[in-house]
Structure formats: C-alpha cells, structure tokens
Amino acid sequence: MMLKLGVPSKGRLMEDTFGWFAARGITLERAGSEREYAGRVDGIKGVSLMLLSAGEIPRELAAGRIHLGVTGTDLVHEKLPLWEQLVAPVEEMGFGYADLILAVPQAWIDVDTLDDLDAAAAAFRARHGIRMRIATKYHRLVREFLRKHGVADYALVDSQGATEGTVANETAEAIADITSSGATLEANHLKVLRDDIILKSQATLWQSRVALFDATDKMTLAYLMEMLHGGRAVTARQSPPTPD
Secondary structure, rough: OEEEEEEEHHHHHHHHHHHHOOOOOOOOEOOOOOOOOOOEEEEEEEEEEEOOOOHHHHHHHOOOOOEEEEEEEHHHHHHHOOOHHHHHEEEOOOOOOEEEEEEEEOOOOOOOOOOHHHHHHHHHHHHOOOOOOEEEEHHHHHHHHHHHHOOOEEEEEEOOOHHHOOOOOOOEEEEEEEEEOHHHHHHHHHHEEEOOEEEEOOOOEEEEOOOOOOOHHHHHHHHHHHHHHOOOOOOOOOOOOOOO
C-alpha cells in the first residue's frame, strides 16, 4: 500500500501547503497541467499525493480513503459532526488563518453583542412576522454557537456565493462567514459582533482515524512525522495513534 496524502488542488492554500512540506524536505508537485489532479512526492518513499478540493478532504479522511490531509479547521468541524472520532490533528501549519464570525449591518447601531442580536431578532419577527435571516455556509457550527448563547428567532439561509453581499442584496439580514482581514466586511458595510468568535481556523495537517494502515504504512508515517518535526523522534503526544 501507499500512504495517501490529500492536499488542496488549487490557489494559495495549495501553494502554501507545497511550500510548508518543501521546507521540511518533501517536494509535492502537480503531475501535468492544472486540469489534472494527480501529483507526485519526492523526498520520501511510500507516499502518494492526491489533489482534492479543500472541502472534499474532510470527507475523504472520514471515509478512510486517504490517510493524511491538509484542510482548514473550519471545514473539518463543519463537515464532520463527530470529527474527534474520525480524524486527529497532526500539526497546525501556520497559514490559512481565518475566523468564523457573525456580522450585522453597520447601520444597526444598537446591535454590538449576541444579546443585542437576540433582542433584534425578536423585534424583527414581531415587526415582520418572519425570522431574521442569517446567511452562511456553516450551518452546523453557527446553529450550535447561537444555541449555546441563547439566540432565538433566526433562520439560517444557505450561501454558496459571496456571503458578504447577501445583506446588500436583501436576501439576508446578517451573515456568519470566514474572514481574515475584515476588509470585505467593511466594504459591504458590515460589522463583527464584539462577542467571542465562532471558531478560529487555520490550515492543519490531519490524520484519518479510520483509514487502514499496514505495517509499511506505519513505518512510512513514523518517518514522515520525524521529517515534519525536523528529524526529531515523534512522541505519542505529537503523533495521533495509527489504526490497525
């Protein structure tokens, strides 16, 4: 068998992932044109590269079809409800930082906290007879966060495009989305609530807890972990358990 490593197939996340591994003596390359999703690995034997969308990688890890994968914390927590049973974080990679936040129109001068949002949602329903809409791609994480903080009288609406534009387009009253600099929020006249953010995310190397590892795979994984940690022997704390 080969140890299968899933990496984002395009964009800044792919480039930064390639650079992160290169700094540790492992070269990842796309095989052929940008339309091809095969890759190759130099610097270590027994590892095959699979180029996937960042959103596919949590599902492939959870299904055991890949052994290792690079994707954001936000995608693992959103797409895998029981993620701790299915995957284990190996290493935070130090790039791809983003926060999952709640934002409302800047014109809502009396809404700065979750308590304010709860009151505004109740007033909105009383006035309009419908629940206040929050546009997001992160339904599970947002629902759990709002339930934890006692916010009611809202409805999550799916956004697979430019979430920040939904308020201006009048398809939502508020949003929950990933942001890094906040510039897009400001450009769309939105402000972040002052309470705790929903989730801090960054690119992370994950290991599947359900993928099958034969004896060769386990040896390859141990050697890979040493390379990623600068040639140091990896402790049990640094490396998640390898399934049989």
